[in-house]
Amino acid sequence: MNSDSDLQIAGDILEVPHLLQTPREHPATVAEFAGLARSVAADRAQWEHLVRYDATTRWYHRLRTGPGYEVWLLSWLPGQGSGPHDHGRSSGVLTVLDGTLTEHTRRGTRALGAGAQRVFAPGYVHEVVNDTLRPAVSLHVYFPGLTEMPMHSTASCSGSVAAQQTVGAVGA
Numbered sequence: 001m002n003s004d005s006d007l008q009i010a011g012d013i014l015e016v017p018h019l020l021q022t023p024r025e026h027p028a029t030v031a032e033f034a035g036l037a038r039s040v041a042a043d044r045a046q047w048e049h050l051v052r053y054d055a056t057t058r059w060y061h062r063l064r065t066g067p068g069y070e071v072w073l074l075s076w077l078p079g080q081g082s083g084p085h086d087h088g089r090s091s092g093v094l095t096v097l098d099g100t101l102t103e104h105t106r107r108g109t110r111a112l113g114a115g116a117q118r119v120f121a122p123g124y125v126h127e128v129v130n131d132t133l134r135p136a137v138s139l140h141v142y143f144p145g146l147t148e149m150p151m152h153s154t155a156s157c158s159g160s161v162a163a164q165q166t167v168g169a170v171g172a
Contacts, residue, residue, distance in 0.1 A: 026066040030091065030119055033069065033141050037095040037117065040064075040071065040139055047097070051075050051137055058082070069143040076101060076136040081129035084157045087122065088148035092140060094118040094128070099136025102129050104157040127157045 027033045040046060040063070050073060052059045059075040076099070084104075094103075096112045103110050103118060104127040112118065120126070130136045 027069065027143075030093075033091075033143055034093050034117060034119060036071070037093045037139055037141050041095050041097050041115070047073050047137075047139070053077055053135055063139070065145065068145065069141060070145040072140040072142070072146075073097075074138050074140060076128075076130035076138065078130055078133050078135070081131075082127055084125060084127040084152040084154055085149050086125045086152065087120070087142060087146060088150060089122050090142040090144055090146050091121050092119070092142045092146075094120070095139045095141075097137040097139055099130065099134050100132050101136050101138060102131050103127070104129070106157060125152050125156045127154075 024032070027036045047063060050061055050063070052061075053075050055077060058080050061073045062070060063073045064071040094112075095117045096114050098114055100114075101112045103112055105125065128138075
């Protein structure tokens with residue numbers, strides 16, 4: 001045995017297939033779900049022809065499902081918004097595909113342009129709005145799949161002390 005190390009590897013470790021992890025067919029970590037969203041976003045041919053716009057409400061289409069997750073495509077005309085909400089027990093990744101969306105949270109407001117991503121955990125309260133003059137398209141990955149979307153008061157997404165107390169009371 002070598003006194004410098006108790007562990008010695010003979011040869012190339014990549015030549016030992018049983019030590020390598022099998023590539024996953026479906027994402028299982030937050031990073032993999034964000035990667036899934038980026039890969040769908042990059043493949044416009046996969047989603048662009050599906051997008052529709054509805055003047056009365058946000059349009060949405062379930063693009064794909066997998067074990068324990070869903071991928072949704074949404075369109076937003078100027079002035080359309082989600083209202084303040086959370087996603088129940090689901091975590092998620094929001095990716096803007098086209099246009100600009102504004103996200104309001106109790107911590108502030110941020111503009112999300114094409115390519116921007118937001119990752120959120122269960123109980124995260126936000127409101128997403130298209131407050132520009134051009135349509136926007138976004139991709140949403142929920143894991144586990146979205147089963148509820150509790151709505152909150154408008155104060156839940158403002159920066160006031162009262163709003164922070166209200167949000168804290170509901171576990172956000």
